[in-house]
Amino acid sequence: MSTPKAVEGQPRRADAVRNRRLALEAAKTLLARPGTTLKVETIARQAGLGAATVVRAFGTKDALIDAAVTDLLGPLLRRAQEALAEDDPGAALRGFLLELINFQAAHWIMSEQLEGLQVPLTTLRRAELRNTLHDLISRAQDAGAIRADLHPAVTTVLLGEAAYAIARSNESSPELAAGFVTVMMDGLRPQPSAPHAP
Amino acid sequence: MSTPKAVEGQPRRADAVRNRRLALEAAKTLLARPGTTLKVETIARQAGLGAATVVRAFGTKDALIDAAVTDLLGPLLRRAQEALAEDDPGAALRGFLLELINFQAAHWIMSEQLEGLQVPLTTLRRAELRNTLHDLISRAQDAGAIRADLHPAVTTVLLGEAAYAIARSNESSPELAAGFVTVMMDGLRPQPSAPHAP
Amino acid sequence: MSTPKAVEGQPRRADAVRNRRLALEAAKTLLARPGTTLKVETIARQAGLGAATVVRAFGTKDALIDAAVTDLLGPLLRRAQEALAEDDPGAALRGFLLELINFQAAHWIMSEQLEGLQVPLTTLRRAELRNTLHDLISRAQDAGAIRADLHPAVTTVLLGEAAYAIARSNESSPELAAGFVTVMMDGLRPQPSAPHAP
Amino acid sequence: MSTPKAVEGQPRRADAVRNRRLALEAAKTLLARPGTTLKVETIARQAGLGAATVVRAFGTKDALIDAAVTDLLGPLLRRAQEALAEDDPGAALRGFLLELINFQAAHWIMSEQLEGLQVPLTTLRRAELRNTLHDLISRAQDAGAIRADLHPAVTTVLLGEAAYAIARSNESSPELAAGFVTVMMDGLRPQPSAPHAP
DNA sequence: AATGAATGAGGGTTCATTCAT
DNA sequence: GATGAATGAACCCTCATTCAT
Numbered sequence: 138m139s140t141p142k143a144v145e146g147q148p149r150r151a152d153a154v155r156n157r158r159l160a161l162e163a164a165k166t167l168l169a170r171p172g173t174t175l176k177v178e179t180i181a182r183q184a185g186l187g188a189a190t191v192v193r194a195f196g197t198k199d200a201l202i203d204a205a206v207t208d209l210l211g212p213l214l215r216r217a218q219e220a221l222a223e224d225d226p227g228a229a230l231r232g233f234l235l236e237l238i239n240f241q242a243a244h245w246i247m248s249e250q251l252e253g254l255q256v257p258l259t260t261l262r263r264a265e266l267r268n269t270l271h272d273l274i275s276r277a278q279d280a281g282a283i284r285a286d287l288h289p290a291v292t293t294v295l296l297g298e299a300a301y302a303i304a305r306s307n308e309s310s311p312e313l314a315a316g317f318v319t320v321m322m323d324g325l326r327p328q329p330s331a332p333h334a335p
Numbered sequence: 336m337s338t339p340k341a342v343e344g345q346p347r348r349a350d351a352v353r354n355r356r357l358a359l360e361a362a363k364t365l366l367a368r369p370g371t372t373l374k375v376e377t378i379a380r381q382a383g384l385g386a387a388t389v390v391r392a393f394g395t396k397d398a399l400i401d402a403a404v405t406d407l408l409g410p411l412l413r414r415a416q417e418a419l420a421e422d423d424p425g426a427a428l429r430g431f432l433l434e435l436i437n438f439q440a441a442h443w444i445m446s447e448q449l450e451g452l453q454v455p456l457t458t459l460r461r462a463e464l465r466n467t468l469h470d471l472i473s474r475a476q477d478a479g480a481i482r483a484d485l486h487p488a489v490t491t492v493l494l495g496e497a498a499y500a501i502a503r504s505n506e507s508s509p510e511l512a513a514g515f516v517t518v519m520m521d522g523l524r525p526q527p528s529a530p531h532a533p
Numbered sequence: 534m535s536t537p538k539a540v541e542g543q544p545r546r547a548d549a550v551r552n553r554r555l556a557l558e559a560a561k562t563l564l565a566r567p568g569t570t571l572k573v574e575t576i577a578r579q580a581g582l583g584a585a586t587v588v589r590a591f592g593t594k595d596a597l598i599d600a601a602v603t604d605l606l607g608p609l610l611r612r613a614q615e616a617l618a619e620d621d622p623g624a625a626l627r628g629f630l631l632e633l634i635n636f637q638a639a640h641w642i643m644s645e646q647l648e649g650l651q652v653p654l655t656t657l658r659r660a661e662l663r664n665t666l667h668d669l670i671s672r673a674q675d676a677g678a679i680r681a682d683l684h685p686a687v688t689t690v691l692l693g694e695a696a697y698a699i700a701r702s703n704e705s706s707p708e709l710a711a712g713f714v715t716v717m718m719d720g721l722r723p724q725p726s727a728p729h730a731p
Numbered sequence: 732m733s734t735p736k737a738v739e740g741q742p743r744r745a746d747a748v749r750n751r752r753l754a755l756e757a758a759k760t761l762l763a764r765p766g767t768t769l770k771v772e773t774i775a776r777q778a779g780l781g782a783a784t785v786v787r788a789f790g791t792k793d794a795l796i797d798a799a800v801t802d803l804l805g806p807l808l809r810r811a812q813e814a815l816a817e818d819d820p821g822a823a824l825r826g827f828l829l830e831l832i833n834f835q836a837a838h839w840i841m842s843e844q845l846e847g848l849q850v851p852l853t854t855l856r857r858a859e860l861r862n863t864l865h866d867l868i869s870r871a872q873d874a875g876a877i878r879a880d881l882h883p884a885v886t887t888v889l890l891g892e893a894a895y896a897i898a899r900s901n902e903s904s905p906e907l908a909a910g911f912v913t914v915m916m917d918g919l920r921p922q923p924s925a926p927h928a929p
Numbered sequence: 930a931a932t933g934a935a936t937g938a939g940g941g942t943t944c945a946t947t948c949a950t
Numbered sequence: 951g952a953t954g955a956a957t958g959a960a961c962c963c964t965c966a967t968t969c970a971t
Binding site: 250253290291294302305312313316321322323324325326328 | 370501519
């Protein structure tokens with residue numbers, strides 16, 4: 138036959154790949170835009186495609202969302218892993234926190250928007266992200282860069298959730314992000330006196 | 336009031352008032368319960384009423400949710416206002432933060448669940464809450480109880496959003512809440528040296 | 534309250550019962566009419582109801598079809614059971630065969646139209662029907678009314694399937710039905726000589 | 732022919748003919764396999780072709796199915812015509828009945844699966860088959876091989892439909908087929924006494 | 930006035946057909 | 951000419967709102 142046949146494996150036809158990317162980008166764009174309802178029709182229009190096409194490209198709406206969010210979280214996870222390799226544990230944590238906020242501020246991925254959807258990949262990647270943040274924190278504690286009177290797990294949740302919230306805030310701004318990191322890092326610094334009584 | 340078919344100024348029928356309260360309580364209960372879908376039918380069943388009754392009592396589903404959330408935020412707002420009258424500005428802020436977290440942890444009002452709904456009263460009351468928190472922070476800064484190198488607006492958002500996130504976290508616990516307040520207050524304490532360079 | 538409240542149990546509101554019946558009748562009518570596609574919309578229109586209503590009345594389209602077919606098979610099953618109680622086993626079988634054909638000729642329930650649908654009640658009732666026919670045949674064989682050189686199970690399938698087909702035939706008529714029963718009963722009569730060599 | 736872009740009377744390209752055959756074989760195979768859904772995609776995969784190719788080869792899905800079923804019925808029709816030429820009318824009828832059952836049992840062509848499809852050729856060929864069976868029966872009646880107190884048309888439908896049903900039965904087996912033919916031929920034998928009163 | 934039921938708009942998904950490679 | 955992908959129509963189902971009891 139005269140079919141190009143391509144290399145055996147994943148790579149499908151050029152336009153299929155292109156449209157898959159278009160759908161993915163559209164989903165990511167809409168995930169970044171606050172207040173969107175994430176209907177298949179909306180994503181399709183954003184991508185300049187038909188509704189059935191985006192479903193076909195991923196099999197199901199959930200799978201598309203899953204892929205989009207996972208995709209968005211990818212670079213962030215990579216940055217977290219790079220931070221783990223940096224020399225100064227305290228500076229690494231501080232630096233990553235800023236990235237975390239800035240990234241999420243630019244993307245607006247709402248946990249709640251995913252409620253009721255089947256997004257196994259996203260769940261997985263979130264766990265990875267959380268684990269890496271946990272490691273970053275533990276390393277900073279071991280190095281004496283941050284206080285040790287809090288359990289690493291507590292600190293992980295605290296930083297993760299708070300950073301997430303700050304990023305998503307309507308008033309999000311570089312100034313806010315910087316303020317958050319400053320306060321957090323100051324608050325996490327080894328304290329001279331005993332902590333305040335609860 | 337503009338209630339149809341009712342004599343002006345005349346109190347509504349006793350059972351109408353009672354049903355309105357039942358619906359409101361049901362909505363509040365479901366808002367407190369994580370993972371609920373907030374369908375009219377669900378609320379009605381929880382209230383022991385018919386679906387039509389619930390809608391009729393508020394005219395629309397959105398109005399009911401609006402009233403319920405506003406209602407839930409009421410005591411919190413009152414507490415914030417009481418904190419403003421306390422003597423020690425720092426302690427008042429710290430105390431309110433804990434209340435804020437505990438309250439939200441117990442009520443699970445998700446901003447995102449309200450996305451796409453018309454909830455003007457809720458928006459209003461949230462602004463009031465935010466303003467009062469802003470005042471609490473300004474007062475603490477004026478009294479030298481917390482650092483002044485951050486704009487009060489920034490600090491307001493920071494505390495409000497972060498507290499909200501901590502409360503909503505799946506791993507939410509008293510230990511986490513206490514840790515959050517400790518770190519925040521330590522971080523917000525007037526700092527001896529210059530803040531970390533950005 | 535002044536709610537009628539009715540008797541505790543199944544009986545719901547009068548119109549609900551009425552509409553449930555309308556939907557059921559509509560489905561039965563369409564099952565009787567050859568060449569129909571059995572769309573929810575079609576059934577609803579036939580019933581003079583909205584599409585959502587007929588779904589709500591049964592929870593799902595499949596459940597509606599299931600109920601309709603089961604309903605149609607009910608009287609037939611009852612007749613088979615009555616035939617079992619008759620005195621003359623041969624006449625009972627012959628009589629039931631005629632009923633089987635006439636009934637099915639009037640209803641046009643196609644196994645294949647149900648393909649891919651979840652109809653557990655129908656499956657059950659069909660098995661009952663088949664079992665009762667099996668008993669009718671066994672009894673006739675035991676009484677010497679029909680030949681015994683065929684396994685009852687074979688005869689059951691033979692009569693059941695053939696009667697079914699005759700009933701569904703486009704040229705279906707009383708004459709055809711009578712002819713079928715005559716031939717079958719004659720063919721099933723105990724044969725004087727050995728059966729034809731295959 | 733009206734094939735577009737082809738010189739009149741010119742044979743089509745070799746691979747086009749080959750693909751048409753592949754599609755036809757695939758459809759026939761799937762028609763023989765019970766419980767298949769007969770989607771274009773499924774047929775194409777079975778043929779090792781693309782979906783568009785299958786459609787293009789026949790213009791429409793219905794045309795493909797029509798051709799496939801017609802093709803399947805071809806040999807059966809030829810066998811019926813050969814039976815007409817045999818010496819013993821009774822044996823010819825009996826022989827053909829067995830073939831009819833075996834053939835259909837092996838092919839699983841469901842009338843109902845064709846419901847809603849435009850299959851004019853199939854309809855035509857079915858009529859031919861029915862007519863030939865009618866002739867077989869008339870000839871057997873004329874020869875005194877089978878009873879004459881039934882109208883040939885009635886007997887035709889009776890045998891045709893019943894044989895079809897027996898073939899399609901889930902419990903289909905050689906034993907069942909043989910039993911059917913035995914009973915039918917015994918029942919059709921010229922009867923000594925008057926037929927049973929209806 | 931209260932309510933169970935009816936409904937119409939809208940969602941996701943499938944599939945025969947058409948298009949572009 | 952063959953084909954994988956695109957698509958729009960159609961289907962079943964959900965739910966906030968309206969109706970009739």
